[in-house]
Amino acid sequence: MLINFTVGNYRSFKENKTFSLNATSFQEHKEFIREGNGIKFLPVVAIYGANSSGKSNLLSALQMMKKILLFSVKTNPTEILITDPFLLDEQNKHKPTFFEVVFLSEGNTYKYGFEYSKDKINAEWLYTIKNEREKLLFIRNDNGIGVSKDFPEGVDKESSTADNRLFLSLVAQLNGKISLAVMNWFEKLKYFSGITDSEFKIYSCNYLFENNENSLKAKDFIKSMDLGFTDIQKAETDIKDYAFSEINSEMKETIEQEIPNLWDKLLPPKWNETNIPIFKTGHLFRKSDGTVTEVFFRNDKMESEGTKKIINISGPIVEALSKGETFVIDELDAKLHPLLTKKIIEIFNSPDTNPNNAQLIFATHDTNLLSNKILRRDQIWFAEKNRDDESTDIYPLSEIKEQNGEKIRNDRVYEKDYINGKYGAIPYLKD
Structure with a gap:
């Protein structure tokens, strides 16, 4: 301390x-x-x-x-x-x-x-x-x-x-x-910037789904914040999609057009097929017949910046609490x-x-x-x-x-x- x-x-x-x-x-x-x-x-x-x-x-x-x-x-x-x-x-x-x-x-x-x-x-x-x-x-x-x-x-x-x-x-x-x-x-x-918290989302994603006591604590921490979703799951996306997750599709298309072979220049060949862990959050979907089912969306595309921040810093916070x-x-x-x-x-x-x-x-x-x-x-x-x-x-x-x-x-x-x-x-x- x-x-x-x-x-x-x-x-x-x-x-x-x-x-x-x-x-x-x-x-x-x-x-x-x-x-x-x-x-x-x-x-x-x-x-x-x-x-x-x-x-x-x-x-x-x-x-x-x-x-x-x-x-x-x-x-x-x-x-x-x-x-x-x-x-x-x-x-x-x-x-x-x-x-x-x-x-x-x-x-x-x-x-x-x-x-x-x-x-x-x-x-x-x-x-x-x-x-x-x-x-x-x-x-x-x-x-x-x-x-x-x-x-x-x-x-x-x-x-x-x-x-x-x-x-x-x-x-x-x-x-x-x-x-x-x-x-x-x-x-x-542990030192973090509260503005550029997205750099910790891979860390927290892995931390949340280790299936141990600390991962349960991290999920409980997120639930205690009442963020409006019913569940959180782990998914994967390729590294190219992950890199562009913070910008809109139109800008993504423009960048790829302006810089031919962009990914060959940025990434080693072995990284081109690398998958990155991401979050999906669950929400209740009401059908026209009155039944309710659960649907999941990628949090980096559908959730608010505040919700994404809480999820991104959940791993480091719970780890700090667990280890003093x-x-x-x-x-x-x-x-x-x-x-x-x-x-x-x-x-x-x-x-x-x-x-x-x-x-x-x-x-x-x-x-x-x-x-x-x-x-x-x-x-x-x-x-x-x-x-x-x-x-x-x-x-x-x-x-x-x-x-x-x-x-x-x-x-x-x-x-x-x-x-x-x-x-x-x-x-x-x-x-």
Whole structure:
């Protein structure tokens, strides 16, 4: 489970900013709070802010950290690393990017982070945390890599690490127990875009029809959303039809006419006959004699965008709930009715439907969710751009104070206050 994440010099994040899922001492919805290894944390956090405020950059930073770590061991020693620094300051363009996470994995709490630039890993560190005390396992800086006696799996591996590779990934490749626990946590971290959810429909289609307990849970999840169909089935279509499923037939015909031998150019020969799994949804059909039968339609052609999204993300959501994983999604509310978004939040917040302490972290513009009946004050975060240098700042509702110095009370109408600019993180619109 993610406890906090710090990012600096990445896209709109000029300075280091920390996003926390630590639970505060607020008394509302205490049933939402989870605990592990002596740490109280939150299962759901929502992030609000104007367009271009940096909400998406915060979530993509976590995904970038994951990618760099997981692919580091495959990095060629002369390969340039992918960087995306804050570009509106001359000094930042040449500074390293900073990533750090604190998380729970396999009963232990770890703090892992690194700084990197195009040609090298500038710094790297790993700590364990117990009873709020940190114990160093290894640290890397300009002087080299120092390994603690509490991290024996890293001993004598220091000189084997190239300048542009992460030490942790090397030790994990050699089956180090602690380093594998860290890597496994990152591998289970799920990041999705709520707008381009169609990329997950093959994943969810296979997940739904594995005929096991989790596939039944995924079907139950879809049924709980009351999407208006009676059943869901798996079917297949060829890869060419699948590729064109999001565009109309007229455009498809035009493309094929304008680009002769299109598929020979796009696909290897062995893929030309490949079938892709798809969904079909069942609906009641009333005949003229009064009898009722069930008919099935391809959901990618007949169902609404919101219905398709729920089906497409059902697999990853149920898997996260089943395994206690962290599920990060940008624009969760896109294409969805507010009540469906609220239902998903309730599933993650409830210990009954989320017994494995999975987490949902999402960016949204849906102000209907800004309610003390749905979220605690520490579950609501805001992203706001500095008007002077366009850098992003992030802060939770739980830290905002009234003019009298008191923190925002939980009986406030959060939605109204936010729209009226009381919490910041809204567009500056001229009359």
